[in-house]
Amino acid sequence: MNIQVTIDGQPVDATLNDNAVARDFASLLPLSLDLEDFHQTERIAYLPRKLDISGAPDPAPVKAGNLAYYAPWGNLALFYRDGGSASSDLIILGHLDIDTERLADAERITVEAAP
Structure with a gap:
C-alpha cells in the first residue's frame, strides 16, 4: 500500500507492507505526529x-528507512540507521524512500493514504 508521508513539510514516497499490523496502522490515517530522537538510530x-499485533510478520532486522512499530511502548519508529538484530517486539510496517541523514533531523511527520 502506498502512503503519502510529509516530513517537515517535504513529501516522501513510502510504502506499507502487506500485513495485519500495517493495515491496522493504515486505519489510523491521517496522522500528524511530533518526532523525537531515540538512541541516535x-x-x-x-x-x-x-496497534493490534495479532498476525504480525516474522521478526526481521531493521534497516535505515524502515517504518516500524515498537509494540511494548506503542510507538512508531522511523529508522535513519540500521537497527541491529530482529526482535518480535519491533514490527516493520513499511519503508520510506528518503535520505536517511534528512530523517535524522526530522521533527514532524504527517502520514496519509496516497491519493
Missing part, C-alpha cells in the same frame, strides 16, 4: 492507540 512518535 531512530525518530519516534507515539500513536493515538496501540
Whole structure:
C-alpha cells in the first residue's frame, strides 16, 4: 500500500507492507505526529492507540528507512540507521524512500493514504 508521508513539510514516497499490523496502522490515517530522537538510530512518535499485533510478520532486522512499530511502548519508529538484530517486539510496517541523514533531523511527520 502506498502512503503519502510529509516530513517537515517535504513529501516522501513510502510504502506499507502487506500485513495485519500495517493495515491496522493504515486505519489510523491521517496522522500528524511530533518526532523525537531515540538512541541516535531512530525518530519516534507515539500513536493515538496501540496497534493490534495479532498476525504480525516474522521478526526481521531493521534497516535505515524502515517504518516500524515498537509494540511494548506503542510507538512508531522511523529508522535513519540500521537497527541491529530482529526482535518480535519491533514490527516493520513499511519503508520510506528518503535520505536517511534528512530523517535524522526530522521533527514532524504527517502520514496519509496516497491519493
